[in-house]
Amino acid sequence: MDNAAQSIASAPLPTKKTLRQRQSLFFQAGRFISINARIMLMVLKGSH
Amino acid sequence: MSTAQVTFPLAPVYKRKGIAFHQALATAIFPEGSDSMASPHVQISYTDEARRGQSTEIAYDYLINATGPKLNFGATPGLGPDGHTVSVCTAGHAVEASAKLQECIARMRNGHHQTLVVGMGHGTCTCEGAAFEYVFNVEHELRQAGVRDMADLIYFTNENELGDFGVGGLVFGQQGFETTSKLWTESLFRERGVRAILGAHAERVEEGVLHYEQLDGTRSELAFDFAMLLPPFRGAGLQVFNRNGEDVSSSMFAPSGFMKVDAVYDAKSYDQWSAADWPKTYESTAYPNVFAVGIAFAPPHQISVPRTSPNGTVITPAPPRTGMPSGVMGKTAALTIFDRIKLGNSAEAHQASMATMGAACVASAGTGLTKGSAAAMTMYPIIPDFQEFPNGGRSLKDTFGEIGLAGHWVKYMLHVLFIYKAKARLFWHLIPE
Numbered sequence: 001m002d003n004a005a006q007s008i009a010s011a012p013l014p015t016k017k018t019l020r021q022r023q024s025l026f027f028q029a030g031r032f033i034s035i036n037a038r039i040m041l042m043v044l045k046g047s048h
Numbered sequence: 049m050s051t052a053q054v055t056f057p058l059a060p061v062y063k064r065k066g067i068a069f070h071q072a073l074a075t076a077i078f079p080e081g082s083d084s085m086a087s088p089h090v091q092i093s094y095t096d097e098a099r100r101g102q103s104t105e106i107a108y109d110y111l112i113n114a115t116g117p118k119l120n121f122g123a124t125p126g127l128g129p130d131g132h133t134v135s136v137c138t139a140g141h142a143v144e145a146s147a148k149l150q151e152c153i154a155r156m157r158n159g160h161h162q163t164l165v166v167g168m169g170h171g172t173c174t175c176e177g178a179a180f181e182y183v184f185n186v187e188h189e190l191r192q193a194g195v196r197d198m199a200d201l202i203y204f205t206n207e208n209e210l211g212d213f214g215v216g217g218l219v220f221g222q223q224g225f226e227t228t229s230k231l232w233t234e235s236l237f238r239e240r241g242v243r244a245i246l247g248a249h250a251e252r253v254e255e256g257v258l259h260y261e262q263l264d265g266t267r268s269e270l271a272f273d274f275a276m277l278l279p280p281f282r283g284a285g286l287q288v289f290n291r292n293g294e295d296v297s298s299s300m301f302a303p304s305g306f307m308k309v310d311a312v313y314d315a316k317s318y319d320q321w322s323a324a325d326w327p328k329t330y331e332s333t334a335y336p337n338v339f340a341v342g343i344a345f346a347p348p349h350q351i352s353v354p355r356t357s358p359n360g361t362v363i364t365p366a367p368p369r370t371g372m373p374s375g376v377m378g379k380t381a382a383l384t385i386f387d388r389i390k391l392g393n394s395a396e397a398h399q400a401s402m403a404t405m406g407a408a409c410v411a412s413a414g415t416g417l418t419k420g421s422a423a424a425m426t427m428y429p430i431i432p433d434f435q436e437f438p439n440g441g442r443s444l445k446d447t448f449g450e451i452g453l454a455g456h457w458v459k460y461m462l463h464v465l466f467i468y469k470a471k472a473r474l475f476w477h478l479i480p481e
Contacts, residue, residue: 003246004210004243004244004245004246005243005244007209007210007230007234008210008234008237008238008243008244009238011231011234011235011237011238012231012235013235013238013239014235014239021452022421022451022452022453023418023419023421023452023453024453025418025453028452028453028454028457029454031450031452031454032454032457032458034454035410035424035450035454035455035458036458036461038408038424038426038446038448039408039424039426039458040480041406041426041446042372042406042407042408042426042428042446043372043406043480043481045404045405045406045428045446
């Protein structure tokens with residue numbers, strides 16, 4: 001196994017709860033607002 | 049998405065806004081004028097159906113070079129749609145890549161195991177994020193088609209480690225811990241069963257075989273059934289002539305064809321690199337009424353740690369500068385020109401250095417309103433500043449990454465908004481870059 005394969009094989013896997021949350025419409029609705037807020041923050045930081 | 053959903057005719061948009069539009073290829077700049085025209089001008093060659101191949105000259109007071117890249121497939125023999133790989137750099141390329149992928153899926157359905165390679169077609173490529181999202185979209189398509197177990201999917205990259213993305217990797221604050229884009233990306237590769245070949249330079253491509261060199265100097269071959277490899281970028285290849293008709297291209301352009309602006313281009317070692325090396329105003333140092341923004345400006349150096357194989361091959365991502373930063377640079381140059389027209393040439397230039405600019409990147413990892421996913425990332429600043437942020441060069445508070453369905457919704461929303469903005473519809477200017 002090469003270094004890249006070893007490194008990938010030892011990376012943490014998401015738990016079932018995390019995988020459910022990633023596809024949960026209710027949970028992701030909240031994340032949608034949060035991600036947009038973070039992007040808007042980047043927009044403001046990029047304004048000169 | 050279909051081609052019609054991502055492309056539209058430009059002429060009606062410019063006509064509606066009262067802007068003279070020439071669909072053409074710029075071939076030469078005469079910043080001091082010439083015998084045929086006293087004022088500064090650009091020589092162009094039309095590319096529209098009616099005037100294809102005809103040349104003319106357009107006079108300017110201010111010039112913004114926003115050509116984007118020349119797709120340099122020629123840097124790697126056998127690379128590209130005219131060779132043995134596909135690309136997704138234009139709508140036409142993406143349609144062709146999609147058709148080839150469907151042929152590959154059909155072969156899998158007929159019981160033939162396939163090897164699919166997605167990544168970078170040269171050791172100095174940029175836009176690793178685009179290859180990243182393409183590999184996970186392919187993975188998503190294979191699962192949707194029910195043939196995932198018939199495919200060996202390989203991400204082939206010039207990055208030294210996963211999660212570099214050409215920006216030297218990111219350090220995130222996550223649930224009270226610091227984590228890295230490397231760990232975060234490797235986790236996704238493990239979850240989706242995608243293999244990776246890192247620190248790699250594609251030397252040449254033959255029918256079904258990729259020949260490559262890695263950072264340790266080893267040379268190998270990889271047999272493939274489908275390969276989407278992005279080309280390295282060059283500048284558009286404009287020539288520059290002074291008043292006497294002498295070629296002075298090297299005064300305005302770097303050897304890579306990108307335009308030199310107000311960056312610090314002195315040769316420096318990695319430990320001497322500084323956030324202050326990056327341009328702020330995007331003005332040409334040779335002619336201050338000329339600007340270059342987006343991919344068209346020459347970066348002072350990479351962002352990732354530069355690496356060379358023992359054979360002397362440079363294998364390091366070039367710095368990404370498309371998307372959000374390009375929009376901000378373009379607006380900055382436009383505001384400077386606006387002030388100079390209104391207040392005179394002494395008006396101070398507006399500034400927007402990538403060293404003080406944040407950026408967001410949303411990399412699709414599968415489509416579908418309820419089944420899709422994307423990796424959403426933000427970083428601040430784009431250029432690491434190890435003096436201000438000793439731990440990783442960026443703000444832990446403002447740098448983050450997250451995978452999920454919401455990322456796909458954000459990606460789709462941004463697509464709709466940016467197409468709306470590009471069409472200059474009502475209130476377009478309220479949509480940020």
